[in-house]
Amino acid sequence: MxxxxxxxxxxxxxxxxxxxxxxxxxxTCSALVRVEDGRIVEARGDExxxxxxxxxxxxxxxxxxxxxxxxxxxxxxxxxxxGFEPIGWDGALDMIVExxxxxxxxxxxxAILPYSYSSSMGIANRNYGDAFFAALGASSLRKTLCYxxxxxxxxxxxxxxxxxxxxxVEKSDLIGLWGADVTNARAHLIPVxxxxxxxxxxxxxIDVYESPAARLANHTLCVKPGTDAYLALxxxxxxxxxxxxxxxxxxxxxxxxxxxxxxxxARIPAEHASELCGVPMRDMEELAHNLAAHRNALxxxxxxxxxxxxxxxxxxCIAALGAVAGIYAREGGGIAATSQAGAALPLDPITRPxxxxxxxxxxxxxxxxxxxxxxxxxxxxxLYVYGTNPAVVTPDQTRVLExxxxxxxxxxxxxxxxxxxxxxxxxxxxxxxxxxxxDAYKGSTFPTIQLGRACIEPYAEARSNNDVFRELxxxxxxxxxxxxxxxxxxxxxxxxxxxxGFTEDELHDFYVGKPVVIVGExxxxxxRRDSFATPSGKVDLTCICTHADELxxxxxxxxxxxxxxxxxxxxxxxxxxxxxIYEDEGCExxxxxxxxxxxxxxxxxxxxVRLANEWGVVTFSAQPSEAVPxxxxxxxxxxxxxxxxxxxxxxxxxxxxxxxxxxxxxxxxIRADLSPEK
Numbered sequence: 001m002x003x004x005x006x007x008x009x010x011x012x013x014x015x016x017x018x019x020x021x022x023x024x025x026x027x028t029c030s031a032l033v034r035v036e037d038g039r040i041v042e043a044r045g046d047e048x049x050x051x052x053x054x055x056x057x058x059x060x061x062x063x064x065x066x067x068x069x070x071x072x073x074x075x076x077x078x079x080x081x082x083g084f085e086p087i088g089w090d091g092a093l094d095m096i097v098e099x100x101x102x103x104x105x106x107x108x109x110x111a112i113l114p115y116s117y118s119s120s121m122g123i124a125n126r127n128y129g130d131a132f133f134a135a136l137g138a139s140s141l142r143k144t145l146c147y148x149x150x151x152x153x154x155x156x157x158x159x160x161x162x163x164x165x166x167x168x169v170e171k172s173d174l175i176g177l178w179g180a181d182v183t184n185a186r187a188h189l190i191p192v193x194x195x196x197x198x199x200x201x202x203x204x205x206i207d208v209y210e211s212p213a214a215r216l217a218n219h220t221l222c223v224k225p226g227t228d229a230y231l232a233l234x235x236x237x238x239x240x241x242x243x244x245x246x247x248x249x250x251x252x253x254x255x256x257x258x259x260x261x262x263x264x265x266a267r268i269p270a271e272h273a274s275e276l277c278g279v280p281m282r283d284m285e286e287l288a289h290n291l292a293a294h295r296n297a298l299x300x301x302x303x304x305x306x307x308x309x310x311x312x313x314x315x316x317c318i319a320a321l322g323a324v325a326g327i328y329a330r331e332g333g334g335i336a337a338t339s340q341a342g343a344a345l346p347l348d349p350i351t352r353p354x355x356x357x358x359x360x361x362x363x364x365x366x367x368x369x370x371x372x373x374x375x376x377x378x379x380x381x382x383l384y385v386y387g388t389n390p391a392v393v394t395p396d397q398t399r400v401l402e403x404x405x406x407x408x409x410x411x412x413x414x415x416x417x418x419x420x421x422x423x424x425x426x427x428x429x430x431x432x433x434x435x436x437x438x439d440a441y442k443g444s445t446f447p448t449i450q451l452g453r454a455c456i457e458p459y460a461e462a463r464s465n466n467d468v469f470r471e472l473x474x475x476x477x478x479x480x481x482x483x484x485x486x487x488x489x490x491x492x493x494x495x496x497x498x499x500x501g502f503t504e505d506e507l508h509d510f511y512v513g514k515p516v517v518i519v520g521e522x523x524x525x526x527x528r529r530d531s532f533a534t535p536s537g538k539v540d541l542t543c544i545c546t547h548a549d550e551l552x553x554x555x556x557x558x559x560x561x562x563x564x565x566x567x568x569x570x571x572x573x574x575x576x577x578x579x580x581i582y583e584d585e586g587c588e589x590x591x592x593x594x595x596x597x598x599x600x601x602x603x604x605x606x607x608x609v610r611l612a613n614e615w616g617v618v619t620f621s622a623q624p625s626e627a628v629p630x631x632x633x634x635x636x637x638x639x640x641x642x643x644x645x646x647x648x649x650x651x652x653x654x655x656x657x658x659x660x661x662x663x664x665x666x667x668x669x670i671r672a673d674l675s676p677e678k
Contacts, residue, residue, distance in 0.1 A: 015034050015035070015036075016032045016033070016034050017032065017033050017034075017035060017453070017455035017513070018030070018031075018032060018046065018450070018451075018452070018453070018512070018513030018514060019031050019032070019033050019434070019435060019452050019453075019455060019513075020122075020434065020439075020441040020450050020452040021056065021059070021060045021063065021434075022063065022119075022120060022121045022122065022433075022434035022441065022452075023059045023060070023063065023121070024118045024119065024121055025059065025184075025185035025186060025187075025572075026185060026186050026338075026443070026444035026445040027051075027052055027185075027186055027187065027188045027443065027444075027445050027446065028052075028121070028441050028442065028443035028444065028445075028446070028448060028450070029045065029046075029049070029052040029055075029056055029057075029060065029188070030045070030046035030048060030049035030052055030448070030450055030515045031043055031044065031045055031046050031056055031060060032044050032045075032046050033064075033435070033455060035455055035456060038456055038457055039068060039456065040064060040067060040068065040435065040455070040456060043056065043060065043061075043064055044056070046515065048514055048515055049448060049450075049515040050517065051188060051443070051445075051446035051448060051517075052188050052446070053188065053191070055187075055188065057187050063433065063434070063435075066416060066417070066433055067433040067434075067435045067436065067456065067459070069459055069460075071416075071417040071418070072416055072417060072430065072459050072460065072462070073415065073416065073417060073418060073422070073428060073429075073430040073431075073460075073462070074430060074459070074460035074461060074462075075087075075088065075430060075460060075461045076088060076089055076091070076092035076427065076428065076429050076430065076461070077427070077428040078091070078092070078095070078426070078427055078428075079425065079426050079427070084428065087427075089461065089463070092427055092429060093468075093471060093472065093475060094475075095427060096412060096427065096472060097472065097475045097476055099382060099410050100112060100382060100476070101476075103381045103382055103410070104137075107378040107379065107381055108137075108378055109136055109137035109138050110137065110138060110139045110360065110361045110378055111139075111378040111379060111380060111381040111382065112133070112136065112138040112139065112380075112381070112382045112383075112384065113138065113139045113141065113363055113371070113380045113382070113383050113384070114129055114130075114133045114138060114139075114141055114383075114384045114385075114386075115141055115365070115368065115383055115384065115385045115386075115388065115390055116129055116141065116143075116385070116386050116387040116388055117143060117145055117146075117365070117387055117388035117393070118146070118387065118388070119387045119388055119389075120386075120387045120434070120439075120465060121434075121441055122434065122437075122439025122440060122441055122452065123345050123347060123350060123439065123440050123441070123442065123490075123491065123494060124350060124438070124439045124440065124466060124487040124490045124491060125387075125437060125439050125464055125465045125466055125487065126387060126465075127347050127350045127351050128350055128351075128465070128466045128469060128487075128490060129386060129465060129466075129469055130350075130351040130352075130353075131350065131351055131352040131355055131482055131483065132469040132472070132473060132478075132483060133384075134351075134352065134353065134355040134356035134360070135352075135355040135356070135473070135478055135480050135482075135483060136476070136478065137356070137357050137360065138360075139360060139361045139362070139363050139380070140356070140360045140361065140362045140363070141362075141363055141365055142362050142363065142364045142365060142663070143365050144364055144365050144366055144658070144662065144663055144664040144665055145365050145366065145393065145394070145664070145665050146303055146664075146665070147303045147306065147337075147338075147664075148659075148661075148662035148663075148664040149306040149307065149311035149312040149315065149659035149660070149661050149662045149664040150301060150303055150305075150306035150311065150312075150315045150337060151315075151337065151338075151662070152312050152315070152661035152662040152664075153306065153311070153312040153313060153314065153315025153316035153317075153318075153319065153661055154315050154316070154319050154335060154337060156312070156316050156540070156543040156661070157316045157319035157320055157323070157534075157539060157540055157541065157543065157544075158319050158328075158335070158532050158533075158534070158539060159532045159533030159534035159540070160532075160533045168298075168331060168332050169192055169196060169298060169332065170195075170196075170199075170332070171296055171331045171332025172196065172201055172296050172297065172298040172332035172333065173200070173201050173202065173294040173295075173296045173297070173332070174201060174202040174203075174204065174290060174291065174294035174296070174297040174298070175193060175196055175201060175202070175203050175204070175297070175298050175299075175300060176203075176204045176205075176206060176297065176298070176299040176300065177193075177203070177204065177205045177206065177207075177213055177216075177217065177300050177302075178206045178207075178228070178299055178300065178301050178302065178305065178318060179206065179207055179208075179228070179301065179302035179303065179304045179305040179306075180207075180213070180300055180301065180302035181207065181211040181212060181213045181302070181571060181572055182213050182216070183211070183212040183213050183216075184212070184571075184572035184573065185572050186445045188445070188446070189300075189445065190216065193216045193217075194216065197216075197218070201294075202218050202219070202290055202294060203216060203217045203218050203219075204217055204218065204219045204220075204221065204287065204290070205217040205219070205220045205221070206220075206221045206223060206228070206231070207220070207221075207222065207223070207304075208222065208223060208224070208225045208304070208567075208569050208571075208629075208632060208634070208668075209222060209569070209571075209592075209625075209627050209628045209629060209632060209634050210222060210626075210627035210628075211571065211627070214627070219283075219286070219287075219290075221279050221283055221287065222278070222279070222629045223277045223278060223279055223305075224276075224277055224278040224567065224629075224631075224632075225308070225567040225568075225569050225632060225668055225669075226308040226309060226310065226560070226567070226668060226669055227276050227277035227278065228277070228305040228308075228314040228317075228318065229310050229313050229314040229316075229317040229318075229556070230268060230273040230276040230277040230556075231273065231277040231279055231284065232314070232317035232318045232320065232321045233264060233265065233268050233273050233317055233556075234268075234269075234270040234273030234274055234277065234279070234284045235270075235284055235287050235288045235291070235321055236260075236265065236317075236320060236321050236324050237265045237268075237269050237270040237273065238270050238284060238285055238288040239288050239291065239292065239324050239325060240261065240265070240324065241270075242288070244288055244289065244291075244292035245292075245324045245325065245326065246295065246324070246325060246326020246329075248326075249323070249326035249328070249329055250323070250324060250326070253323070253328075253329070253532070253538050253539055254323050254324070254538055254539045254541065255534075255536050255538040255539065255540050255541065255542065256540055256541035256542035256544075256545060257324070257541055259541070259542060259545045260320070260541045260544055260545055263545045264544055264545055264554075264556060267554075267556070267557075268556055270284060278629070291321075291325040291327070292325065295325070295326055295327060295330050295333065296327070296330045296331065296332040296333045297322075297325060297327045297333050298327070298332060298333055298334060298335075298336055299318060299321075299322055299327070299334075299335050299336065300336040300337075301315070301318065301335060301336065301337045304569065304571070304667075304668050305668070306659065306664070307659070307664065307665050307666055307667040307668040307669070308659065308666055308668045308669045309558065309560070309561055309657070309659065309660065309666060309669050310555055310556070310558070310659075310660055311659040311660065311661070311664065311666070311668075312547075312659055312660045312661025312662060312664075313543075313544060313547055313555050313556075313660055313661070315661075316543055316544050316547075316661075317544060318335070319335060319539070320539070320541050320544060322334065322335055323539040323541070328539070338444045338445075339442075339443050339444055339445060339446055339447035339448075339518070340447050340518055340520045341442040341443045341444070341446070341447040341448055341449050341518045342442050342444070343498075343499070343500065343518075344442070344449055344498050344500040344502075344518045345440060345442050345449055345491075345494045345495070345498065346494055346497050346498055346499075347494070348497070349490070349493040349494050349496070349497045350490050350493070350494060352482055355480060355482065363375070363380075364658065364663055365394065365665075366394065366395050366396075366656050366658065366663075366664070366665045366666075367396075367656055368390055368394050368396075368400050368403065369394070369395075369396040369397075369398070369399025369400040369402070369403050369656065370396070370399060370656065371403075372399075372400070372402075372403025372404070372406065372409065373399055373402060373403050373406075380409065381408065381409065381410060382409070382410040382411070382412070383404075383409060383410070383411045383412070384412045384414075385411070385412065385413045385414070385415075385421055385425070386413075386414040386415070386431070386465050387465065388421075389415075389419040389420060389421045390404075390421055391404060391419070391420035391421040391424060391641065392419070392420050392421070392638050392639075392640060392641065392649055392651065393638060393651065394651060395651055395654040395655060395656045395665055395666070395667065396615060396651070396654065396655065396656040397616065397648060397649060397651040397652040397654070398615065398616045398648065398652050399656075400651075401424075401647075401648075404421065404424045405424060410426055410427075411424060411425040411426050411427070412425060412426070412427045412428075412429065413425040413427070413428050413429070414428075414429040414430075414431050414465060414468060415428065415429070415430075415431050416430070416431045416432075416433060416462070419640070420640055420641045420642070429463070429468060430459075430460060430461055430462040430463070431462055431463070431464070431465065432458045432459070432462045432463060432464045433459070433462075434452055435452075435454065435455055435456055436454050436456055436457065436458045436459065436462065436464070437454050437458075437464035437466075437467075437487060438451075438452070438453050438454055438486075438487040438488050438491075439451075439452055439487055439491070440452070440491040440494070447517060447518040447519075447520065448515045448516060448517055448518065449510065449515070449516050449518060450510070450513065450514070450515045450516065451491065451510055451511060451513050452513065453513055464487070466487055466490075469483070470483060470484060495507070495510075500518065500522060501522050502516075547660065547661075549660070555660055560669070560671060561655060561657050561666075561669065562613050562614065562615065562653075562655055562669060562670055562671045562672075563613060563614065563671055564611075564612075564613045564671035564672040564673045565631070565671075565672075565673050565674065566597075566611075566631060566632065566633045566671065566672055566673070566674055567631060567632050567633070567670070567671055568591075568611065568632075568633045568634075568635065568650070568653060568670040568671065568672050569632065569633070569634055569635065569668050569670070570635045570636075570637070570638065570650050570667055570668070571634055571635070571636055571637075572636070572637065573636040573637020573638070587639055587640070587643045588621050588639075588643060589618075589619070589620050589621065589635075589639040589643055589644045589645070589649065589650075590620060590621045590622075590623055590635070590636060591609070591611075591620040591621070591622055591623070591633050591634065591635050592623055592624075592625040592627070592628050592633070592634040592635075592636065593622055593623065593624055593625060593628060593633055593634075594624075594625065594628045594629060594630045594631070594632065595624040595625065595626055596630060597630055597631070598622065598624040599624070601674075601676065603622055603624075603676065605622075605623055605624060606621050606622070606623065607621070607622050607676060607677070608620070608621060608622075608645065608676070608677035609621075609622045609674050609675065609676055609677060610674070610675050610676075610677055611633070611653060611672040611673070611674055612653075612672055612673055612675070613653050613670070613671060613672040613673065615652065615653050615654065615655055616648060616652030616653050617646070617648070617652070618644070618646070618648045618649065618650060618652050618653055619644065619645040619646050619648075619677060620635070633672075633674070635650045638650065638651070650670075651667075653670050653672050654666070654667055654669075654670055655669060655670070657669070
């Protein structure tokens with residue numbers, strides 16, 4: 001028999017239910033699950049989604065195991081002298097309300113800080129908390145862990161992300177994967193790239209090491225971590241001085257090109273750029289000639305290259321390279337960073353920024369450790385964590401853990417399993433999975449949106465993020481009507497505010513759970529390929545020439561902010577979700593090392609080594625690799641602290657310094673010294 005839910009959210013008249021994979025890997029896979037006796041007994045990809053094509057990767061199976069109870073927290077837990085003990089929902093909510101009322105009375109509501117990110121990718125359960133905490137008057141969190149610097153750089157040059165949907169990729173004759181390992185995230189691009197090569201398109205991989213995506217590429221360029229901007233500038237210089245650029249497009253649609261020549265390129269010519277980024281001149285010249293020969297080039301951007309000191313400018317320089325090569329005016333050409341699906345589901349009706357009392361203190365997510373230890377006006381007295389695992393994922397991990405351990409800090413964690421952050425909490429609340437609550441999802445790689453309805457009852461006593469916020473609002477006497485909206489009502493308000501012209505058939509399909517493909521040209525303001533949302537209406541390169549740090553030093557002359565012999569980069573891992581939310585039993589904290597560097601130090605495979613810099617000390621199991629360049633160390637995935645020696649992960653070495661634009665994370669800006677464990 002199929003499941004029947006008392007709350008009416010589960011469809012009981014069919015065996016198969018439309019669901020969405022909530023993994024933070026950008027593909028937003030459509031799936032069908034079959035439910036019997038309240039349990040998911042079978043799953044398959046939904047072929048109705050033309051992009052994910054009925055294929056599900058192993059991460060979906062991990063979510064299914066979690067939904068079926070693997071490792072789940074069953075009931076609210078309170079920390080006592082003897083450890084965690086069950087408390088029940090009434091007791092837990094009463095404790096939160098009583099503690100918060102005391103904090104507000106003594107310090108004000110800004111002494112409460114929410115901390116969330118992207119383990120819940122649904123637009124309602126990821127974002128509705130913003131409205132609750134705004135109405136409460138709590139401190140606001142600036143969410144900067146992932147892609148803000150990349151998008152800020154694109155916006156400076158192009159006036160927006162200018163996303164080119166992969167639905168146009170059939171017209172691309174060159175595809176550049178820039179910092180994007182599509183084998184560990186965005187796996188549905190693999191058949192797209194394979195088909196592109198079969199029809200004769202060039203595929204280039206530009207990354208800090210020869211990632212598994214190299215097997216999909218014709219050419220691989222390994223760039224020194226943090227130097228992608230120099231590679232882009234070097235190729236621009238070659239295009240210009242060899243007359244390979246699109247002269248017509250540059251004259252008609254580009255502003256600031258001469259200033260770029262006279263200032264930046266005069267100081268960073270291709271030969272110097274080659275030295276700085278580690279890519280030989282012959283390879284840069286080959287890329288330039290290929291871009292000139294393949295004008296319908298599509299540059300698909302990951303995020304890693306932008307998580308550096310010059311991350312915003314790196315993105316801006318890549319956007320400038322596209323302009324000089326003239327790829328924006330052609331079908332199948334352009335920058336692909338995110339799809340246009342997000343614009344179809346606006347978030348303001350859910351987050352309701354108008355509910356907040358202005359001004360509210362804003363804390364940058366990368367600055368959590370400092371904020372917990374050093375903010376005094378007022379001091380943070382309570383931290384509410386949901387949808388993330390800051391003990392693992394946040395930079396400056398040493399101070400984050402020190403802050404979480406404060407005796408006077410009331411830490412609440414709403415989570416599915418006992419993460420490292422949950423283990424440090426005073427109160428742990430059990431959370432639902434995506435199969436147990438309603439939400440809408442938007443594709444980041446592909447332009448699709450889909451409604452996922454609850455298909456099974458919440459596990460044990462689990463409640464969704466938003467169910468808890470609604471109950472807390474009621475108990476605290478918050479009378480804002482928005483805080484009583486159901487998740488479906490929140491989605492409906494987003495749809496109603498959308499500038500996208502949904503047809504009746506699309507709305508019908510959406511509300512019955514089918515994937516809906518977003519067509520960019522149907523937005524109220526159509527984007528033309530030769531029109532840019534900059535003040536001049538042209539590609540604007542002036543920011544690359546004028547951007548400087550607070551000392552007035554040109555960005556391209558700044559020095560590294562961490563020190564050590566090796567550059568250390570974290571890349572997506574196969575077995576641990578990139579958000580660091582999900583625990584993986586039996587995993588080990590590993591680093592990959594260039595074989596010559598490995599043998600020079602007479603290391604053995606699996607030997608423990610210590611990495612140290614001014615931010616911390618971390619122990620890894622070292623493995624030699626032919627794919628890693630000399631002087632670089634690659635760390636695959638974020639490990640739970642239970643899988644480490646010494647209780648620290650890679651982010652103990654990560655600075656909380658912000659990027660040049662958007663004040664975002666600098667996860668790829670780590671340098672450290674290596675020594676064998678004694």
